[in-house]
Amino acid sequence: MFAITTDNNSDLPMTYLKEHDIGLMSLSYTVDGQTYDAHHPMPDADFYARMRAGAMPTTAQVNPEEARRVLEQALETHDCVLHIAFSSGLSGSYQSARIAAMELQEQYPDKQIAVVDSLAASLGQGLLVHFAVQMRDAGQSFQQTVDWCMENRPHIVHLFTVDDLFHLYRGGRVSKATAIVGSMLNMKPVLHVDDEGKLVAVGKMRGRKRALDDLVKRMGEQIGDYENKTFFISHGDCLADAxxxxxxxxxxxxxxxxxxxxxxxxxxxxxxPGTVALFFLGKQR
Known part of the structure; x- marks a missing residue:
């Protein structure tokens, strides 16, 4: 049986990671001058409370040393390791994992490491990990699982909305004018992650409930013939909306x-805060 690793932007619960023996690389984040990561986290509810109080966190990608540590730990007990990385369209974490994998491949020539760029984010990335776990546990081979992930990553659909455009503006995702006008008119954007793993706006709705309903409407348009047995939802401290x-x-x-x-x-x-994201298998992103 092969090992599976990912990073904390997959947003899978720690209980899930432990239950399925998934190694975890960590991106870090800094809030009010204090740096945290997946191994030394701030509770999620506290993080969002700090943001609502005006904190403006910054983030840093997985570094090659962290990537090497996690991959090497997996290689100690497995001949093959599959790493499913946060989208290269949103972070350099995939590249860090690739660098570490290439170095370790020279050190362990008889072992195999595959680094898959999920082109996904949050529980979209987590959903790809989930399918890989299911395949591994069902007895599928390492290469079969790698191939499936590569072939099906374009079918992991992401649909999400945010409550406050300011944070997307601060991150360069929308213009200042869009953020100001949208906030004045109570416009809620609907976005997705495209085939290049980048955030793209696909619509806007007036009011929160309409935006949430639009996620479900778009799911109906994009799910196609896929028979989903599970779907994932992530949220920015707004469980009732999720x-x-x-x-x-x-x-x-x-x-x-x-x-x-x-x-x-x-x-x-x-x-x-207030983000709601919906993830499922569909005919297209």
Whole structure:
């Protein structure tokens, strides 16, 4: 059986990671001068409370030393390691993992390391990890799982909305004029992650509930013939809204299982409190 590793921008719960023996690389984040990471975290609810109080966190990618540490630890007990990385369109963390993997491949020539650029974020990345875990546990080979991830990553659909455009403006995702006008008119953007793993606005709705409903509407347009047995939702400390979307999806599409978790601080620093994101397999992003 092969090892699977990822990074904390997959936003999978620690209980899930431990249960399925998934190694974790950490991006770090700094709040009010104090630096945290997945190994020494600030509680998610506290992080969002600090943001609501005016804190403006910054983030840093996985560094090659951290990537090497996690991969080498996996190589100590496995001949093959699959690492599923945060989108290269949003961070240099994938490149750090590749550098570490190339160095370790020279050191361990009889072992295999595959670094997959998920082209995904948050629980979209987490959903790809979840499918890899299912394949591994069902007895699929290392190469079969790597190939499946590469072939199906364009079908991990991301749909999300944010409550406050300021955080996207601060991160350079929308213009200042868009942020100001949108806030004045109570416009809520609907965004997705495209085939290059980058954030792209696909619509805007007036009012929060309409934006949440639009996520579910777009799911119906994009799911195609895929028979999803599970879907994931992440949220920026707005559980009730995440549960509203979950209930709508279950009612409309009959998908039985849903995992809900926080948008972690490394992504939440850029999307802000009130983010709701929906992830599933579909015909296209």
């Amino acid at each position: 549960e509203y979307v979950r209930d709508q999806v279950k009612e409309k599409f009959g998908i039985p299982d849903c995992l809900i978790n926080f948008v972690g601080p490394s992504i939440g620093a850029h999307s802000g």
